[in-house]
Amino acid sequence: MSSGDLFVGDAVATPRVDHVLIAEMVETGSRVLDVGCGDGALLQLLNDSKAVDGRGVELSREKVNACVARGLSVIQGDADRDLRDYPDQAFDYAILSLTIQATRNPKTVLENLLRIGRRAIVSFPNFGHWEIRAALLTSGRMPVTHNLPETWYDSPNAHLCTIRDFADLCEELGATVEQAVAFNASGKRLPIKWSLSLQNLLGEKAVFLLKGHGKTG
Amino acid sequence: MTSARPEIGSSTIDSVRYAEVHKPRSELVRFPENAPLKLACGLDLKLFQIAYQTYGTLNAQKSNAVLICHALTADQHIANVHPVTRKPGWWENMVGPGRLIDTDRFFVICSNILGGCMGSTGPASFKPGTQTPYGLDFPVITISDMVDAQARLIDHLGIDNLFAVIGGSMGGMQVLEWAARYKDRVFAAMPIATAAWHSSQNIAFHEVGRQAVMADPDWCGGDYYAHDVVPKRGLAVARMAAHITYLSEEALQRKFGRSLQDRSALTFSFNADFQIESYLRYQGSSFVDRFDANSYLYITRAMDYFDMKSQYGGHLAEAFRGTKTRFCVVSFTSDWLYPTRESRAIVHALNAIAANVSFVEIESDKGHDAFLLDEPDFFKTVSGFLNAAALRRGLPASGAA
Numbered sequence: 065m066s067s068g069d070l071f072v073g074d075a076v077a078t079p080r081v082d083h084v085l086i087a088e089m090v091e092t093g094s095r096v097l098d099v100g101c102g103d104g105a106l107l108q109l110l111n112d113s114k115a116v117d118g119r120g121v122e123l124s125r126e127k128v129n130a131c132v133a134r135g136l137s138v139i140q141g142d143a144d145r146d147l148r149d150y151p152d153q154a155f156d157y158a159i160l161s162l163t164i165q166a167t168r169n170p171k172t173v174l175e176n177l178l179r180i181g182r183r184a185i186v187s188f189p190n191f192g193h194w195e196i197r198a199a200l201l202t203s204g205r206m207p208v209t210h211n212l213p214e215t216w217y218d219s220p221n222a223h224l225c226t227i228r229d230f231a232d233l234c235e236e237l238g239a240t241v242e243q244a245v246a247f248n249a250s251g252k253r254l255p256i257k258w259s260l261s262l263q264n265l266l267g268e269k270a271v272f273l274l275k276g277h278g279k280t281g
Numbered sequence: 282m283t284s285a286r287p288e289i290g291s292s293t294i295d296s297v298r299y300a301e302v303h304k305p306r307s308e309l310v311r312f313p314e315n316a317p318l319k320l321a322c323g324l325d326l327k328l329f330q331i332a333y334q335t336y337g338t339l340n341a342q343k344s345n346a347v348l349i350c351h352a353l354t355a356d357q358h359i360a361n362v363h364p365v366t367r368k369p370g371w372w373e374n375m376v377g378p379g380r381l382i383d384t385d386r387f388f389v390i391c392s393n394i395l396g397g398c399m400g401s402t403g404p405a406s407f408k409p410g411t412q413t414p415y416g417l418d419f420p421v422i423t424i425s426d427m428v429d430a431q432a433r434l435i436d437h438l439g440i441d442n443l444f445a446v447i448g449g450s451m452g453g454m455q456v457l458e459w460a461a462r463y464k465d466r467v468f469a470a471m472p473i474a475t476a477a478w479h480s481s482q483n484i485a486f487h488e489v490g491r492q493a494v495m496a497d498p499d500w501c502g503g504d505y506y507a508h509d510v511v512p513k514r515g516l517a518v519a520r521m522a523a524h525i526t527y528l529s530e531e532a533l534q535r536k537f538g539r540s541l542q543d544r545s546a547l548t549f550s551f552n553a554d555f556q557i558e559s560y561l562r563y564q565g566s567s568f569v570d571r572f573d574a575n576s577y578l579y580i581t582r583a584m585d586y587f588d589m590k591s592q593y594g595g596h597l598a599e600a601f602r603g604t605k606t607r608f609c610v611v612s613f614t615s616d617w618l619y620p621t622r623e624s625r626a627i628v629h630a631l632n633a634i635a636a637n638v639s640f641v642e643i644e645s646d647k648g649h650d651a652f653l654l655d656e657p658d659f660f661k662t663v664s665g666f667l668n669a670a671a672l673r674r675g676l677p678a679s680g681a682a
Binding site: 095117119125128129131132133134135136137138139140141146149150151154155 | 607609628629640642644662665669672
């Protein structure tokens with residue numbers, strides 16, 4: 065579900081940039097649900113660096129098995145189907161890292177995330193990045209970049225969006241954007257004072273820290 | 282107790298079997314008359330006993346105890362030679378020194394379930410103060426009764442909090458009951474290849490088995506003990522039918538196909554021409570040498586009555602509300618007796634209360650019995666879950682795995 069296999073066995077590779085950003089946003093000792101947790105790299109990072117009480121949901125059976133084998137609390141499940149089971153505000157953070165674009169119904173998933181977590185953290189590839197705009201403009205074909213390497217028919221990304229699109233959805237859902245960080249291809253954080261339009265042009269990926277309008281949040 | 286009619290079968294084995302009922306070659310705890318077991322049916326079971334095996338050593342903090350709950354036809358002999366069959370323990374590939382459930386690290390306990398026939402009180406046991414077996418006078422028991430009896434054993438052993446409760450199939454049902462009834466006493470729970478309620482199909486197969494036993498004239502209305510007979514044919518048929526449900530169609534096809542048994546052509550008879558027939562007949566006949574027919578009736582009934590959802594007002598999640606236990610739910614892809622959706626229902630209930638749960642579906646074509654076999658992915662799950670739980674519990678890390 066999430067991309068990037070950073071862990072081979074127990075050997076720790078350099079953490080993914082969005083994971084590092086997410087880990088910075090998470091408070092030590094908090095309760096975390098990582099939806100689309102892949103092989104558990106983020107959960108492991110949060111365990112190790114923030115001593116969280118972490119849980120994961122992952123679609124791929126093989127990745128779930130790998131997570132549980134390394135001692136993480138992960139269930140085989142589907143973001144689109146299984147999030148509704150969780151009670152309101154059950155976690156301090158509900159996280160969706162590079163997963164929302166692969167869900168069938170991103171809006172419902174995000175609503176659930178904002179309901180389950182006191183905060184939601186979402187990272188996603190930015191389809192508004194200049195390389196993608198340029199590729200589409202010049203070639204007239206669906207862009208294939210190192211950030212989005214699959215061809216249109218192979219891609220699990222059914223619902224790609226830009227940073228502006230995502231900000232619009234957050235507004236529609238009444239979520240407060242507490243932090244929005246974009247970073248470029250070399251993993252460098254773009255200056256926070258840049259306008260959303262500029263971030264949308266130069267950011268390859270983005271991480272949003274959100275707070276729902278929830279009754280108890 | 283010796284058989285007066287040796288033509289019925291192997292009288293030696295019969296006497297050994299009843300010896301295990303009354304004087305098991307296991308540890309034994311007898312509960313006094315003033316400490317009866319309150320059963321779900323409303324009756325008190327007085328002067329009951331629990332036979333159990335332990336492996337490893339309880340640490341000074343009493344924090345390393347692992348309770349293993351056995352399935353319908355298994356017993357407490359998980360990691361030692363079985364006193365009746367002389368075969369290795371039923372989970373020796375999992376439990377032992379250096380194994381995944383490492384008896385060098387953990388104090389492993391397994392007790393014969395209430396209603397069983399290997400030393401814990403069951404229908405073949407004598408009624409208190411008599412030399413007469415209960416037979417059908419034994420009360421109908423439930424999974425929660427079995428678990429309450431186990432809890433009394435754990436009290437007796439002086440253990441407040443179990444590090445882990447682990448079990449497959451009916452053992453998994455006990456794990457769920459443990460987690461629901463004794464929330465403060467279970468640190469980690471691993472229900473494997475199980476369900477939170479018995480399905481209509483589950484009940485149907487059990488009813489076939491029970492009717493086979495009861496249709497055997499040697500069942501004598503449940504009082505075969507007094508007639509020195511055993512309803513072997515009925516119990517064997519029950520076992521044969523049940524055994525099919527423990528395997529997958531692929532496993533049967535792979536193992537036996539249409540292969541013939543010690544012959545090159547069909548015999549145009551009702552002999553066991555096919556290997557699968559011969560295999561099932563062997564499973565049936567070896568089972569009756571170690572298992573009491575009435576125990577089979579009572580235990581299958583307990584499983585059929587099992588329905589934690591209705592027990593908790595129609596909401597399975599309520600069974601676990603407030604739990605701090607770490608759960609690991611495991612299912613197997615080819616298990617059609619307790620299919621993955623049954624495990625998923627447990628996981629959904631645990632998610633609804635945001636419990637700490639892992640859920641793994643293991644790819645296997647070996648059917649329900651996969652949990653007893655060498656499945657590398659399953660072993661990795663057990664090892665990962667137990668090691669992570671041990672770390673949280675402050676138990677020493679595993680040398681193996």
